[in-house]
Amino acid sequence: MTWSAAQYLKFEDQRTRPACDLLAAVPDLPDGPVYDLGCGPGNSTALLVERFGAGRVTGIDTAPDMLATAARRLPDCRFLSADLASWEPEAPAALLFANAVFQWVPDTLEVLAWLAERLLPGGVLAVQMPDNLTEPSHAAMRETAAEVRFAPYLADAEKLRTPVPQPRRLFERLAQDGRQVDVWHTVYNHPLPDADAIVEWVKGTGLRPFLDPLPAALVAAFTDAYRERIAQSYPPMTDGRVLLRFPRLFLTVRRME
Template identity: 45%
Template sequence: MSAHSPAWDPAQYLRHAGHRARPFADLLARVPALPGDRPRIADLGCGPGNVTALLADRWPTAHITGYDNSPAMLDKAVVDHQGPTPGGGRLDFTAADARTWTPGEPYDLIVSNATLQWVPGHPDRFADWVAGLRPGGTFAFQVPGNFSAPSHRLMRELAGSARRRDRLADVLRHEDAVLAPEAYLERLAGLGCAADVWETTYIHLLTGEDPVLDWVKGTGLRPVLTALADDPAAREEFLAEYRAALREAYPAGPHGTPFPFRRIFAVATKEA
C-alpha cells in the first residue's frame, strides 16, 4: 500500500519472514479481549498473508479479511492462506488501499503491520477506522521507526546524488513518514481511545552475504528498484554503491551481521 506504488516481490519479502513476523506477534500480545464471540478482523496491508494467518491462531473463530493493493502479494496470500480456518473461522483477502479504505461494517479489530509508513497522512485516517470499530474494539498497528538509521539514510543520500536526483529524489520516504510515539498517543487519545504506545529496537542477527541489502530489497528499497527497472545498468550501479556503504555501516561479526531495527507500536481500544 505504497505512496509510489512500488512493484512488490513476495518471495524476496518472505526471505526474512521470521524476523518480520516477530513485531506483529509482540503487537498482538498487547491486544485485549475482543467484544465479539466470532470477531470480525481487518488486516490493512496484509502482504503475502503470512502474518494475517497468525490472527486465526489468536482468534480461531474470527472472520479475517486481509487488504492490500499489491496484486502479487494478494495472489500469494490467496494461494497460501485463504479459506476456512481450523477453529471455524475464515480467512480471505481482497484489494484495497489504506489511503482510501473505510470500514463497510463494524470490526472488532483493525490491525496493520508495517504498512502505514507507506501511507502519507495516515494519522488522518485514524478517525474513520476507530469509528468503524464496535464498542470495545481495538485498532492496533506497528510501523518502522528507523528512517534515520544508516540503512535508510545511505539509501536517500545515494538517491539524492546529483546524477540520480532527477529520477530518484522523490521516490523514497523520509523521517516524517511516521510520527513520534508521543504524537501517535495524542492522536489516539484524542479519539477517545485508551491508548498504549511504545517502541522497541530489535537487534536482528542476519546471516548470508550482504544480508542488510537482502533485507531492504524486500521493503524499503522497492521504490528505487521499481524506478530503475527499465535501466538495468543504473540499477546495478546503485546497488553496487549501496552494497559497499552497507557493508561499512553494518559490518559482519563472527556470528552474523547485527541489524538494529527500531519499531513503534500502538494499541488503541475504543470505549465499550
C-alpha cells in the same frame, strides 16, 4: 511501488516477530470482524487466523502478488484489494490490525484517526510501523540516491515513506472520545549472515522506491554503491555476522465500552 512476496518472505521469521508482539498486546475482543490491513503474503494474517479463526478474518492489500500469495496460503480467508488511504470496513470492526503498512500510507495520522472511529465498543486498532528512517540502512539509501548518476531519477523516492508520527501526536489525536491509547517502541537486533543480507532485506521493502524508478542499466550500479555503504556501516561481529538494528513503533487504540 512493486511488491514481491518471494523477496519479502526471505526474512519471514524476522518480519513476523513484531506482528506476534503486536497481537500479544491485543486484549480479548468483542465478536465481530477482524481485518489484517496491508496483509502482504499472509504471514500476519496467519497469526490472526490462529487466534480468531479464518471465518472472521479479512486481509486487505493493494499488491496483486501479495494478495495471490496470501490467498494460496490461507484459502479459507477472504482477501480484498483496496487502498488503505480510502478503505472503510463494511461494518464496525473488532480488530483493525496493521503490521508494517502505515509507513506507506500518506497522511498516516488522519487515516488512523478515521479508522479508530470504525471500531466496535471494546474493539482495537493495533499498528506497528518501522521507525528506522534515521538508521544507517536508510541513510545509505538517501546518500546513494544523491549521487549525480542516480539523482535525476530519484527526486521523489524518499517521499514514498511517511515518517512515523511522534508518540505525542498519536496521543493528542487518538486518545479522544473514550479511547485508550498505548504507544511504545521496541528495538530489534537481527543478526544476519553478512552485509549482502541487509541489502536483500531492504530490497523487499524500503529499497523498492529507490530501485523501481531507475532505468534497468542503473539498478546494479545503485545496488553496488548502496552495498558498499552498508558494508561500512555494519561491520562484522566476531563471529562474522552483522547486526541489523531495527527500531519499531507500536500503537494500540481501544474503544472503551
